[in-house]
Amino acid sequence: MFLRDLLFGGLVLGAILALGANLIPRRHGNPPTPSDTSVYKEADFRLTVDKVNSAFRGTWSKDNVQPAIQADDLTIARRLALGLMGTIPSLEEIRQLESIPTEKRISWWIDHILQDRRYADYVAERYARAFVGTEDGPFVFFRRRKFVNWLSEQIHQKTPYDRIVREMISTEGLWTDKPATNFITVTVQNDKKNQPDPIRLAGRVTRAFLGVRLDCAQCHDHPFAPWKQSDFEGFSAFFGQTHVGFRGVYDGPGEYTIDDKKKGIQRTVPPKVAFANDLLPDEGSLRERMSTWVTHKNNPFFARATVNRIWALLCGQPLVAPVDNLETEAPIPPALQILADDFANHDFDLARLIRIIASSETFQKQSLSTLDSSGLAEKTWAQFPLTRLRPEQMAGSVLQASSVATINADSHVVTRLIRFGDQNDFIKRYGDSGEDEFDSRGGTIPQRLVMMNGKLVSEKTKEGPFTATTRINWLANEDPRAVETVFLAVLTRRPTAREAAFFEERLKETDQRRGQQIQDLYWDLINSTEFSWNH
Amino acid sequence: MEPLNRRQLIRSTATLAGATWLTPVGQWLARASEGNAPGALMGDSPRAQSVIVLWMSGGPSQLETFDPHEGSRIAGGTTQIATAIKGVSLASGFESLAEEMGSVSLIRSMVSKEGDHERGTYNLKTGFRPDPTVIHPSLGAVACHELPIGHAEIPRHVSILSSQWPARGGYLGDKFDAFLMNDPAGPVPDTKSYMSPEREKRRLSGLDIIEESFASGRAKRVGETLHRETMRGALRMMTSEQLRAFDVSLEPQSVRDSYGDSPFGRGCLAARRLVEAGVRCVEVTLGGWDTHANNHQFCAANVRLLDPAFSGLLKDLRQRKMLDKTLVICMGEFGRTPSINPTGGRDHWPSGFSIAMAGGGIQGGRVLGETDPDGKEEPKNPIKVADLHSTVFECLGIDHKKINQTPIGRTVKFSEGDPVRALLDA
Numbered sequence: 001m002f003l004r005d006l007l008f009g010g011l012v013l014g015a016i017l018a019l020g021a022n023l024i025p026r027r028h029g030n031p032p033t034p035s036d037t038s039v040y041k042e043a044d045f046r047l048t049v050d051k052v053n054s055a056f057r058g059t060w061s062k063d064n065v066q067p068a069i070q071a072d073d074l075t076i077a078r079r080l081a082l083g084l085m086g087t088i089p090s091l092e093e094i095r096q097l098e099s100i101p102t103e104k105r106i107s108w109w110i111d112h113i114l115q116d117r118r119y120a121d122y123v124a125e126r127y128a129r130a131f132v133g134t135e136d137g138p139f140v141f142f143r144r145r146k147f148v149n150w151l152s153e154q155i156h157q158k159t160p161y162d163r164i165v166r167e168m169i170s171t172e173g174l175w176t177d178k179p180a181t182n183f184i185t186v187t188v189q190n191d192k193k194n195q196p197d198p199i200r201l202a203g204r205v206t207r208a209f210l211g212v213r214l215d216c217a218q219c220h221d222h223p224f225a226p227w228k229q230s231d232f233e234g235f236s237a238f239f240g241q242t243h244v245g246f247r248g249v250y251d252g253p254g255e256y257t258i259d260d261k262k263k264g265i266q267r268t269v270p271p272k273v274a275f276a277n278d279l280l281p282d283e284g285s286l287r288e289r290m291s292t293w294v295t296h297k298n299n300p301f302f303a304r305a306t307v308n309r310i311w312a313l314l315c316g317q318p319l320v321a322p323v324d325n326l327e328t329e330a331p332i333p334p335a336l337q338i339l340a341d342d343f344a345n346h347d348f349d350l351a352r353l354i355r356i357i358a359s360s361e362t363f364q365k366q367s368l369s370t371l372d373s374s375g376l377a378e379k380t381w382a383q384f385p386l387t388r389l390r391p392e393q394m395a396g397s398v399l400q401a402s403s404v405a406t407i408n409a410d411s412h413v414v415t416r417l418i419r420f421g422d423q424n425d426f427i428k429r430y431g432d433s434g435e436d437e438f439d440s441r442g443g444t445i446p447q448r449l450v451m452m453n454g455k456l457v458s459e460k461t462k463e464g465p466f467t468a469t470t471r472i473n474w475l476a477n478e479d480p481r482a483v484e485t486v487f488l489a490v491l492t493r494r495p496t497a498r499e500a501a502f503f504e505e506r507l508k509e510t511d512q513r514r515g516q517q518i519q520d521l522y523w524d525l526i527n528s529t530e531f532s533w534n535h
Numbered sequence: 536m537e538p539l540n541r542r543q544l545i546r547s548t549a550t551l552a553g554a555t556w557l558t559p560v561g562q563w564l565a566r567a568s569e570g571n572a573p574g575a576l577m578g579d580s581p582r583a584q585s586v587i588v589l590w591m592s593g594g595p596s597q598l599e600t601f602d603p604h605e606g607s608r609i610a611g612g613t614t615q616i617a618t619a620i621k622g623v624s625l626a627s628g629f630e631s632l633a634e635e636m637g638s639v640s641l642i643r644s645m646v647s648k649e650g651d652h653e654r655g656t657y658n659l660k661t662g663f664r665p666d667p668t669v670i671h672p673s674l675g676a677v678a679c680h681e682l683p684i685g686h687a688e689i690p691r692h693v694s695i696l697s698s699q700w701p702a703r704g705g706y707l708g709d710k711f712d713a714f715l716m717n718d719p720a721g722p723v724p725d726t727k728s729y730m731s732p733e734r735e736k737r738r739l740s741g742l743d744i745i746e747e748s749f750a751s752g753r754a755k756r757v758g759e760t761l762h763r764e765t766m767r768g769a770l771r772m773m774t775s776e777q778l779r780a781f782d783v784s785l786e787p788q789s790v791r792d793s794y795g796d797s798p799f800g801r802g803c804l805a806a807r808r809l810v811e812a813g814v815r816c817v818e819v820t821l822g823g824w825d826t827h828a829n830n831h832q833f834c835a836a837n838v839r840l841l842d843p844a845f846s847g848l849l850k851d852l853r854q855r856k857m858l859d860k861t862l863v864i865c866m867g868e869f870g871r872t873p874s875i876n877p878t879g880g881r882d883h884w885p886s887g888f889s890i891a892m893a894g895g896g897i898q899g900g901r902v903l904g905e906t907d908p909d910g911k912e913e914p915k916n917p918i919k920v921a922d923l924h925s926t927v928f929e930c931l932g933i934d935h936k937k938i939n940q941t942p943i944g945r946t947v948k949f950s951e952g953d954p955v956r957a958l959l960d961a
């Protein structure tokens with residue numbers, strides 16, 4: 001009994017010491033993530049970044065738009081954390097970031113994120129929505145969790161993106177044992193002897209990997225692009241030999257037949273690609289051949305579609321909207337093509353693509369401009385767009401803001417449980433936007449209710465033995481430090497002079513406890529527009 | 536809690552006149568057209584004003600509910616009872632609903648192509664099969680979009696005891712999503728502030744300071760987010776008298792008893808109160824219909840909850856002269872197989888299942904379609920899900936063929952079906 005008490009006391013003491021270290025800026029900053037920022041200085045890396053920058057500058061001068069100035073490091077760090085990890089930087093990470101020399105800060109931060117498991121997990125989940133949707137899918141035949149974990153592992157291992165895609169399209173085997181095959185089994189049709197649906201698969205492949213809505217040609221010829229209904233049928237035929245059996249997904253014999261409703265007959269459709277026929281290899285199963293064609297370096301759509309999606313992850317909006325349809329009347333933005341070429345010429349390296357976009361002037365612009373009132377600046381990327389945070393970004397940010405230490409994948413198992421449990425309940429109430437990933441809708445009243453009065457925010461910001469409110473109240477004795485700490489934890493910035501004066505005054509007021517005042521400050525910051533909108 | 540003080544406080548902070556349910560400017564125009572939509576209804580319209588969907592989650596067996604085949608092999612021993620309408624039987628257990636059949640019509644020949652819960656739910660709630668290029672709105676969302684707002688300070692689309700897939704706004708926007716709530720025995724979630732009015736006032740004044748900083752240099756853009764207006768709408772709802780519509784404890788004991796003492800019964804009672812307050816669509820979910828094993832036992836338990844709630848709701852609406860203006864639909868995502876599996880269950884069956892409709896312009900006492908007593912033939916007079924939806928919109932005076940633009944510019948109708956005249960014409 002005595003030993004246990006002693007142990008507990010020791011734990012508490014240790015925890016307090018560790019927390020104190022995060023609240024108070026470190027003197028001997030020792031960033032935990034080693035980073036080699038030399039890649040950012042390589043000539044061909046710089047060249048692409050410069051080309052992207054000049055492409056945008058060209059647009060701005062043509063449209064006569066005054067670009068915004070560069071945002072500060074903390075704002076950029078917040079964007080990156082939200083886009084790539086679905087959460088905001090922790091107080092601990094902010095301290096680490098500020099201990100890095102100014103010129104290396106952003107590149108260190110990018111690399112810090114790319115090495116963090118939260119990045120792989122978050123991007124995998126976002127990608128999975130495009131690949132297999134958000135549905136639970138057919139019972140028994142589909143294991144979404146396994147698929148996402150596999151995808152996360154590929155991203156974490158830095159597997160080239162073309163290889164990841166080829167595996168999804170062409171792998172054989174059981175969905176439990178070869179998680180990539182869940183891409184196929186999610187379309188299993190219970191009413192057709194549990195066979196996968198070639199039409200849905202062809203639709204997914206063209207949208208998610210090529211940014212082409214060939215499936216619109218399922219019913220009618222495409223309005224802008226040259227796709228014909230027969231192109232879609234021919235593409236679907238590549239999945240005509242794909243079967244699901246007791247040993248999982250396999251390719252067998254058979255021809256792809258469809259019901260021709262107009263003629264009232266069954267007709268056989270041979271596999272056919274709509275363009276770039278020369279990229280289609282002769283060898284291999286139908287799925288293998290198609291996967292090679294899709295991911296071919298010379299298939300112009302593959303790299304473009306990926307760049308558009310990664311851009312959207314980072315910036316909240318794609319360069320060409322909607323994200324899975326690049327075949328619009330508008331021309332392809334020059335920057336998109338520059339990034340796509342670099343991506344295709346560098347082994348479809350996602351990390352490099354992210355580094356380039358994040359290093360570009362455009363990504364680092366402020367989200368405000370006193371010169372523009374037309375809204376053109378935001379449309380032409382002369383200033384960073386305001387986008388509403390997604391439900392899981394909101395949940396992740398509330399949890400992170402109310403914790404002093406970083407809540408990462410290595411965090412204590414209890415913390416993680418809390419994270420997942422709370423998040424799901426919150427997301428249900430907040431409303432998941434589903435597959436429709438990058439819409440620019442505003443918020444809803446139930447969302448405001450859940451933020452103002454809901455359990456997550458009230459539980460996380462209340463005074464209690466482990467909450468940040470209590471810790472800040474104890475450890476930041478001086479009011480200016482307490483106010484600054486809460487601002488950094490929630491908004492990743494320091495208070496303005498006016499805000500500082502106002503809230504320091506509040507903390508001095510005696511009508512309620514100092515802890516309650518800190519809790520109120522948390523509530524204010526979490527309910528602000530600034531917290532709910534990526535900027 | 537002193538509502539009056541709170542209301543005054545909100546009025547003093549919310550100065551934006553007349554702002555009700557504001558959401559993004561981008562959808563504002565669409566919203567503005569709502570009031571004069573074709574077929575827009577005024578209070579004295581003869582058409583239905585509201586819809587109550589009794590959602591039987593899991594896929595209810597038609598054989599143990601609205602389409603019994605007593606004595607046949609497929610009945611598996613299920614018996615049936617006579618009803619107020621001669622020649623129309625319901626499965627045993629619906630003794631109360633049987634008396635109401637003069638107001639209720641049945642479709643016994645619903646057919647769909649979706650045998651999966653999620654896809655079937657989407658199909659029945661929206662009238663469309665799932666489509667990766669667009670998310671369709673649920674019928675309640677369409678009703679909210681097309682019918683006038685009136686004086687509602689509370690959400691006009693509510694889902695009580697929702698399953699995993701509540702009714703959604705789809706391409707019409709998240710603001711048309713159903714507001715989710717649990718058993719009405721408890722408070723409406725997240726509408727009660729957990730602090731004193733004084734403290735809330737302090738918080739709101741602190742929030743103003745932070746909002747000003749963020750708006751500096753981006754006032755117009757921040758204005759367009761409508762964040763603050765949405766917040767005011769939320770505060771207005773928190774202090775609205777109309778919240779009392781959710782509180783079934785305000786009903787006399789005898790009324791509460793008539794719906795049955797269950798979460799579902801209370802949900803149906805709350806639905807009536809909400810409709811009375813101007814809510815357009817309430818979805819009340821009764822789960823537990825996915826009877827892959829012990830079908831008869833589980834169905835009987837569900838029917839014990841459904842029978843008093845459904846019949847109680849119809850009686851109550853009629854007594855209040857609301858039945859003509861309120862459409863009630865009882866349905867699930869599909870039916871169940873005529874054959875009984877080795878574990879005494881019935882499996883998914885989208886080709887010939889039953890739904891019940893009442894009020895809101897639906898003729899009572901009719902039965903459409905017929906299933907094969909041997910469970911082998913296709914049902915006679917099959918009715919598609921889209922036709923059901925067109926019928927609902929017809930009842931509400933909404934043009935189901937109205938063309939809408941989805942966010943990607945695709946044009947979609949509210950429903951691709953045709954109204955089932957046999958349910959509507961006298």
